[in-house]
Amino acid sequence: MKKFGPGLLVAAAFIGPGTVATASKAGAGFGFALLWALLFSVFATIVLQEMAARLGLVTGKGLAEAVRASFHRPELKSLSIFLIIAAIGLGNAAYQTGNIAGAALGINSAIDVSNQLAAGIIALLAFALLASGHYKLIEKALISLVVLMSIVFLLTLFWVGPDWLGILKGLFTPSIPDGSVLIVIALIGTTVVPYNLFLHASSVSQAFKESGESDIDQALSHSRWDTGLSIGFGGLITLAIIATSATAFFGQSESFQASQLAQQLEPLLGPAAKYCFALGMLAAGLTSAITAPLAAAFAVCGAMGWSTDFKNRRFQFIWFAVLLSGAGFAIAGTKPLAAIIFAQAANGLLLPLIAVFLLLAMNQERLLGNYKNGLLANCLGGFVVILVSCLGLYKLYSLF
Template sequence: MAKDKSGFIIAAAFIGPGTVTTASIAGANFGFHLMWALLFSIAATMVLQDMAARLGIATGNGLAAGLKDISENRGLKVFFSALVVAAVGIGNAAYESGNLTGAAIGLDAFLQIGTGNWAMILGGISAALLYNGKYKMIESVLVILVIAMALVFFVTLFAASPDWSAMLGQALSPRLDAEAITMILALIGTTIVPYNLFLHASLTAQNYAGEDKAAAIEASRKQSIFAIGFGGLITLVVMATAMLAFFGQQAQMDASNMGKQLEPVLGESAQWFFAAGLFAAGLTSSITAPLAASYAVCGALNWSTDLNSRAFKAVWMSIIATGVVIAGAGFKPLAAILFAQAANGLLLPIVAIFLLVVMNKGKTLGHFKNKMPSNVLGIVVVGFVVCLGLYKLASLF
């Protein structure tokens, strides 16, 4: 069996600065009243990523190629290709800006030259790592740093001696109102990341080529459930530490004091450690987002998905460049990150609906196509996110 780590790569991809920042803001402003949104996001991620991985293993192709096989009609094929390019391109550009902004916030705590300038430098680093193909080694180091940060969050939570009954009381009093809807969409968008569906399908298609498909799907499913579940637990603990530090307190959380939530363990070093972790999370995600966009766009346009092909490189370069421009445009850092996550939450239904359609193509998938339980869960996930998006739009008027 192939040594596949795609489940852990997916988990590392969504535990970026957007996740850390969004979970921190959610905990600081809403306590545990939005824990339900996070739990829903984790369960939904497991369902959708399992479909994407199964598609890659069963067909040997990525999600973009699968979308084009929905219909034999040439006009519809062109439409689906355009949709993939537009949806993933826009989504990843927004997500990339959030990744670069989050990492820039971390670096700016060490050397204040402005988050816009740091975003440009980070964009250049990400491009250099992708260009020379050594990003996997760097990514492994950065993932270790993110895990180290997560461990500190765990230790901090228990060292702070939280009121567990109060946390449970808030969790059992969920909020879903106009004030909380943007944050709910952001929590969903930072966890169920549309581009991860494309990335997971492409990675499993490559890593399990020539393997027994049934065994590969089972192995991939177990790994993904564990990795995504662990990522969700990290997000939950970040939310909890922010709640303890800021919820119901006079101090308001902003880019300059987010690290305060780690002070019970790290004291004056908290802000520096938080900044280093935010940088590691940001650089990791700023590599995976353009990589996923290249797989999706090249697959949709019948271009080579070889990492060294000109078309593949052109796509990820465009995503990084757009992310740098948006990150350097002068938006407030936390607002930019939150917007990126909310945008992903709104784009998610588009990708998820077509994933469901593809996964019901018996001609392509054979007996690996969706069974009734998978379809029901998928429809529930898509329906709920669509309703949230419509509620968000209605609340603007």
């Protein structure tokens, strides 16, 4: 199996419009103060995605199928099925709104068209690619464009010369400034994307089968390198976006607007910034607009025990429903930045539920044998669940 594959797809999926918008909002509103949340998010993503990949390699199953197989009592199995459908099916519908709105934002930054028209074009393009079944033909091209935009953000970071000591302080000194809890949860939700756990398990399993390899230990080693380096690179990109936004916008009296996103690249690219940003956001949004409905279909069909074949009518209905709901809210005129932040925060609130299901599956000896979680993996996974749950409960408490 190639060393770099599914992990890079996961990284490209979370470096989408949500990451750009949320990270920009975090930097513009709170400077470097929330970088610790990004560091935690990268750590949590590597821990959980390694488990998902190990599950897919060893069992040959997706996460939803493994969770279904983990429960024997009918009432517990029914509850797990309901919760997976609610969390991933409905959660991805919200996430899809942000994907389409973000891709439309990319179009709007270069061409003067309405948000509704741009969102409709993105939705139709995503539908055409999914319906044709040939979306993988352009997957590498889309990922390449996302990586290109990411590299530009990195170069811009060094070009603008941020306060490096301030960055280090933000990374290793946790703080929650007034009004930042929702952004903290959104930062976690845009990095530790719940549907990526389903996507990673299925894609790693498929890649292993197609490779013809039989040495699981070697495949696990490759997968861990793939996961760690790919997600680490994604975290570095997010750090660059936060830092450039903080350098450009933090401390200004005016509130940060979606129209200002491309301005972060102007110190390096000048007038060409909006076109580079538009291309990158379009690619990032379209990549996520394809993967999110697919992941929802894999999760729901796996939980229900239905076929996950791409040509199966139930599978097609689910991805179409997720795509349609996301397109509907985006075309209805939902503010792009607000929709994206809301979707990432919803992901952050759903994460503990999906992480608990993953931990339950990873402790099933009859599924994983000697490859089940050890004490260290369970402690790390439990730490992630507890911290994210506490943040979510704190946010809910603050509303009352």
